[in-house]
Amino acid sequence: MIEATGLTKRYGSxxxxxxxxxxxxxxxxxxxxxxxxxxxxTTMRLIVGLDRPSAGTVTVNGRSYASLHAPLHEVGxxxxxxxxxxxxxxxxxxxxxxxxxxxxxxxxxxxIGLTGLESxxxxxxxxxxxxxxxxxxxxxxLLGDPATLILDEPVNGLDPEGVIWxxxxxxxxxxxxxxxxxxxxxxxxxxxxxxxxxxxxxxxVIADSPVADIIAMAKGNSVTVRTPDAARFATLLGERxxxxxNSEPNKLSVTGLDAAQIGELAAGAGVVLHELSPVAASLEDxxxxxxxxxxEYHAGGAAPTLEGVAR
Amino acid sequence: xxATTTPTFVPERRGLTFGGIxxxxxxxxxxxRSTLWCYAIIVVITLGLGFVLATSYSSNTTLPGYSQQxxxxxxxxxxxxxxxxxxxxxxxxxxxxxxxxxxIRSTLTxxxxxxxALTAKALVFGVVTFLIAFVAVVxxxxxIAPILPSRGVQPDFGDSKVWLALVGAAVALALVGVLSxxxxxxxxxxxxxxxxxxxxxxxxxxxxxxxxxxxxLTWVGNVQQFLPNSAAGRMYSYVSNSTAVATDGSxxxxxxxxxxxxxxxxxxxxxxxxxxxxxxxx
Numbered sequence: 001m002i003e004a005t006g007l008t009k010r011y012g013s014x015x016x017x018x019x020x021x022x023x024x025x026x027x028x029x030x031x032x033x034x035x036x037x038x039x040x041x042t043t044m045r046l047i048v049g050l051d052r053p054s055a056g057t058v059t060v061n062g063r064s065y066a067s068l069h070a071p072l073h074e075v076g077x078x079x080x081x082x083x084x085x086x087x088x089x090x091x092x093x094x095x096x097x098x099x100x101x102x103x104x105x106x107x108x109x110x111x112i113g114l115t116g117l118e119s120x121x122x123x124x125x126x127x128x129x130x131x132x133x134x135x136x137x138x139x140x141x142l143l144g145d146p147a148t149l150i151l152d153e154p155v156n157g158l159d160p161e162g163v164i165w166x167x168x169x170x171x172x173x174x175x176x177x178x179x180x181x182x183x184x185x186x187x188x189x190x191x192x193x194x195x196x197x198x199x200x201x202x203x204x205v206i207a208d209s210p211v212a213d214i215i216a217m218a219k220g221n222s223v224t225v226r227t228p229d230a231a232r233f234a235t236l237l238g239e240r241x242x243x244x245x246n247s248e249p250n251k252l253s254v255t256g257l258d259a260a261q262i263g264e265l266a267a268g269a270g271v272v273l274h275e276l277s278p279v280a281a282s283l284e285d286x287x288x289x290x291x292x293x294x295x296e297y298h299a300g301g302a303a304p305t306l307e308g309v310a311r
Numbered sequence: 312x313x314a315t316t317t318p319t320f321v322p323e324r325r326g327l328t329f330g331g332i333x334x335x336x337x338x339x340x341x342x343x344r345s346t347l348w349c350y351a352i353i354v355v356i357t358l359g360l361g362f363v364l365a366t367s368y369s370s371n372t373t374l375p376g377y378s379q380q381x382x383x384x385x386x387x388x389x390x391x392x393x394x395x396x397x398x399x400x401x402x403x404x405x406x407x408x409x410x411x412x413x414x415i416r417s418t419l420t421x422x423x424x425x426x427x428a429l430t431a432k433a434l435v436f437g438v439v440t441f442l443i444a445f446v447a448v449v450x451x452x453x454x455i456a457p458i459l460p461s462r463g464v465q466p467d468f469g470d471s472k473v474w475l476a477l478v479g480a481a482v483a484l485a486l487v488g489v490l491s492x493x494x495x496x497x498x499x500x501x502x503x504x505x506x507x508x509x510x511x512x513x514x515x516x517x518x519x520x521x522x523x524x525x526x527x528l529t530w531v532g533n534v535q536q537f538l539p540n541s542a543a544g545r546m547y548s549y550v551s552n553s554t555a556v557a558t559d560g561s562x563x564x565x566x567x568x569x570x571x572x573x574x575x576x577x578x579x580x581x582x583x584x585x586x587x588x589x590x591x592x593x
Binding site: 045048049050051052065066068069070071072073075077079080082083084085086087088089092093095096097099100101102140 | 325326327328331332334335336338339342343344345408409412413414415416417419420421422423424590592593
């Protein structure tokens with residue numbers, strides 16, 4: 001259980017996290033979603049006490065992280081894959097961390113096996129690829145067999161097989177009753193892993209709901225209409241207070257009326273329809289709708305696409 | 312919250328202990344190449360310079376016993392002045408290397424109270440440096456002992472003042488190393504930490520001695536005595552019973568005073584490093 005109350009972090013005049021309050025519950029995977037610069041990483045750093053909050057509090061299992069008796073057993077954290085001395089081998093890095101809590105060597109070997117690092121464990125971390133660094137970071141997070149896992153962008157740099165592995169691992173650990181808190185800027189990733197999503201934009205929580213509710217929060221479902229009489233029908237729809245966008249000739253995208261209402265309107269006016277299909281908003285659309293005003297760095301001033309946000 | 316365990320593993324939840332943190336810092340210190348290189352350089356320089364000095368020394372007159380002992384000690388510890396610079400570099404790297412690579416975030420999430428991590432790091436580094444430096448100077452004293460009699464110097468292993476000075480040399484290197492580690496913890500950048508440490512040990516004394524030579528002011532020379540490198544140097548010099556008392560107002564620190572001066576330097580910088588570590592974002 002992670003509880004944040006009015007959590008705020010300012011760096012000079014810039015407010016990275018702005019009065020954030022949320023609860024991350026055990027037993028489910030909670031996704032932490034937001035565009036780059038939204039304050040996800042800062043929030044995670046605040047949780048584990050690396051940064052000091054400007055205001056507000058955050059606790060893990062009811063206590064501040066620094067006051068925990070066995071931090072590595074309570075919380076496993078992957079903040080970024082680069083939190084490792086590049087001149088040390090992966091094995092020695094893990095042994096050094098394990099030593100602080102008296103974690104035995106066999107557990108170190110176990111997490112090395114679990115993350116598939118056997119073949120590179122004795123190599124210096126400086127030569128690691130992004131994916132191997134990420135696996136080492138996850139191994140370090142798992143070292144204390146912690147009740148709470150905090151993983152910042154865990155799938156960054158992983159190959160598809162690694163991505164699926166992290167996904168399953170997160171679900172498995174949550175299934176054991178642990179608290180699992182993952183961040184990502186990729187909605188599609190979250191959609192496949194998380195049960196509950198907290199969306200952050202410009203340092204504020206803009207949504208905190210189960211995945212299904214996030215989808216429902218999208219701008220609304222639309223209906224695609226194809227008709228040779230597009231101009232006249234658009235006017236008719238406008239009179240019924242529907243929002244109509246005309247993306248290509250003879251094709252209208254209608255929101256505000258459902259398919260049945262549009263069909264009845266067409267029949268009444270004698271308009272021939274070639275297509276009438278409801279379009280459900282995807283999680284992607286929901287995310288974009290939620291964050292489009294919150295994106296810190298737009299790609300060249302264009303509307304934020306997921307790719308634009310991701311890169 | 313109910314923490315369940317994986318079927319394969321029942322953790323021994325002994326928790327965070329200072330002993331564990333010491334063990335962790337010892338693992339960290341001995342698993343980096345820079346550590347091995349710096350310690351190897353210290354041993355080689357101490358042995359090498361001692362050997363060169365011993366083989367190049369010759370005296371036509373018969374020296375008093377205490378002078379013979381002083382020459383033996385000088386040859387055994389002549390490399391320590393260079394060792395100070397090497398250990399200053401290593402001391403800074405031990406902590407700034409963690410900031411440079413991001414390792415510090417792993418360290419501080421494992422030890423979130425922070426001060427125990429810094430204390431353990433300084434303690435482990437200080438003790439290991441003491442042991443290696445002590446081995447280096449004693450080894451040098453033993454190696455050059457058979458060379459010296461043919462050159463008019465009869466080393467006396469029963470002289471406790473020599474042993475005290477050899478211990479002093481090792482303590483001096485350990486304290487200079489911890490001083491530099493504290494500076495590194497304050498600066499948090501390898502280049503900056505090393506520059507400031509070497510500036511304090513090498514550049515500042517040079518500037519002050521030039522100033523003292525030009526102005527011929529006694530107090531400037533006295534101030535020099537309180538700089539870390541001078542205090543460290545006094546800790547391994549041979550103190551004979553016939554020390555002449557200066558009449559011009561200048562003075563020389565007794566070895567025990569030199570220890571206090573150097574400990575004072577370390578205490579001030581370590582305290583500042585600890586306060587900043589606790590207060591700053593990592």
